[in-house]
Amino acid sequence: MNCELQNNENKIAKLKKAIIRVIVFFDIFDYPLTLSEIWRFISLKCELVEVFDILENGIEGISSQNCFYFLSGKEKNIIERLDRYNFADRKFKRAKFIVEIYKFIPWIKMIGVTNLFGSRNLKDGSDIDLFIITEDKRTWLTRFFCVGIIKLLGWRPQINNRRDKICLSFFVSLSALNLEKLRLDQDDLGFTYWLAGLTPLYDINKTHQKLINTNQWLINSLPNWQSNSQKQQNKALLKRSLFVNKLEQQFKKLQLKILPQKLKSMMNCDSRVVINDELIKLHSNDRREEYKKNYELRITNYKL
Numbered sequence: 001m002n003c004e005l006q007n008n009e010n011k012i013a014k015l016k017k018a019i020i021r022v023i024v025f026f027d028i029f030d031y032p033l034t035l036s037e038i039w040r041f042i043s044l045k046c047e048l049v050e051v052f053d054i055l056e057n058g059i060e061g062i063s064s065q066n067c068f069y070f071l072s073g074k075e076k077n078i079i080e081r082l083d084r085y086n087f088a089d090r091k092f093k094r095a096k097f098i099v100e101i102y103k104f105i106p107w108i109k110m111i112g113v114t115n116l117f118g119s120r121n122l123k124d125g126s127d128i129d130l131f132i133i134t135e136d137k138r139t140w141l142t143r144f145f146c147v148g149i150i151k152l153l154g155w156r157p158q159i160n161n162r163r164d165k166i167c168l169s170f171f172v173s174l175s176a177l178n179l180e181k182l183r184l185d186q187d188d189l190g191f192t193y194w195l196a197g198l199t200p201l202y203d204i205n206k207t208h209q210k211l212i213n214t215n216q217w218l219i220n221s222l223p224n225w226q227s228n229s230q231k232q233q234n235k236a237l238l239k240r241s242l243f244v245n246k247l248e249q250q251f252k253k254l255q256l257k258i259l260p261q262k263l264k265s266m267m268n269c270d271s272r273v274v275i276n277d278e279l280i281k282l283h284s285n286d287r288r289e290e291y292k293k294n295y296e297l298r299i300t301n302y303k304l
Helices: 002-027 035-041 049-057 076-102 139-153 189-196 207-214 216-221 233-259 262-266 288-301
Strands: 063-064 069-072 108-114 128-134 166-173 199-203 273-275 281-283
Touching: 002 035, 002 049, 002 063, 002 288, 035 049, 069 076, 076 108, 076 128, 076 139, 076 199, 108 207, 128 139, 139 166, 139 233, 139 281, 166 233, 166 262, 189 216, 189 288, 199 207, 207 273, 207 281
Parallel strands: 128 166
Antiparallel strands: 063 069, 108 128, 108 199, 166 281, 273 281
């Protein structure tokens, strides 16, 4: 009986630490969390009611108000979060509009809205990040047409104007769905929550589910999280395929030629800017290292 009691106390202690870690991480962005979000984002497998019981019993330094949990003294962040829902509605309308156009690009298999906090919590002045999955060997052709369309619409982000613009900085092909190599390390919470917060707006043949299934590390990192989730070809078809293959390489050369020098200098040096035939990731302002150091400092101060 004592052994069972000891095991239960140890489990509660581990869960409490896991809960604190999630709340501390999102506090970096002044972002309060709901009970469901905390449960989905913690690193330990458990039941929702177990997290609820621990929070109800109280954790030193953690407060709650209006069904949100946050570090004590951060009540004002609740208003900011609620305001973001209104901003997200406006941004979603624009995202859905551009997706309706992108559907005519035949090589696109999935389009999703991405954000560290989830796609329904976007800041008023922020742009709209899209993550696009393409057919194999069609990433450069797809990017060319996607960028060309938003440029014609005047929707490309500018240095001093990012509000509601469309950011196209992440393309990946079906053969490169495993994104594990892009993590800084196994404790890269920023990238983990980014992938978990992906919201598909266009999805062919359950491509989003394929993405999740390929990235088993996401399930391992967030065990309570769940996603919303003819051999004979005629000659004409074969000729068309060969022609498009040639176009892919030509459009790749063109886009690399006009790529900003800053991105060229960072290309394939680390996981911020990755460019090859199957994956295009242009996050020059990747702040995950900054977030990680900030998080580790806060955890240290919390004496975990």
